């Protein structure tokens with residue numbers, strides 16, 4: 001079970017390993033906390049008044065296409081996108097948004113889903129949200145809380161039969177060593193590197209990088225990931241950042257998606273190459 005903040009996060013984070021596990025016969029479920037109502041339109045071709053007026057319905061339809069491409073099942077938690085607070089100082093979050101829902105209340109529907117889907121493995125974002133969007137941080141908080149509460153019969157007694165998930169991971173898809181490896185390989189081949197700007201201000205942080213415990217080989221499924229991303233047409237510019245690095249180079253230089261094992265109730269030897277290592 002992957003817990004994500006917005007429709008499109010399931011396609012930009014861990015999507016190739018998702019497609020790989022689905023191909024192996026694993027039942028993968030995506031939980032989408034919010035409807036992405038406050039996301040801006042990031043594809044210039046879709047930045048039109050008719051799109052903006054119907055953004056909620058359009059993002060639902062986009063999610064449905066991505067869901068089919070990835071071969072997963074999916075549920076919405078039904079919370080409202082908090083939006084990306086812009087300005088200095090940042091404005092308060094809009095009333096009623098996901099970021100402002102009290103933790104207990106926001107955790108219950110996820111506990112309910114865990115108890116009905118019964119996943120062995122759950123992934124979410126790290127404590128900084130992967131990037132500091134209020135919905136990503138909230139997604140982290142409810143995932144950690146729900147992982148702990150799901151097996152406890154005294155917590156949320158009206159949310160189904162207790163279920164004990166076995167492993168909790170954080171997504172580490174955009175790590176610096178990967179960006180450096182792709183950057184250097186691009187330059188070597190005489191290709192302009194999309195990472196040049198980002199790497200200028202991205203200081204090495206060996207302690208953070210060392211948190212990756214699990215690298216899942218899934219290069220064969222990178223094209224499926226890209227298809228799922230493109231299905232989110234309002235959010236993804238097909239000429240944008242994600243698609244600037246040649247597929248062959250990505251598959252050769254960094255053929256894995258990377259995760260951090262945070263909690264485990266089974267024995268598995270680190271580093272791992274499989275989210276299900278130790279689960280029989």
Ligand SMILES: [Zn+2]
Pocket residue numbers: 005006009133136
């Ligand atoms: Zn997001």
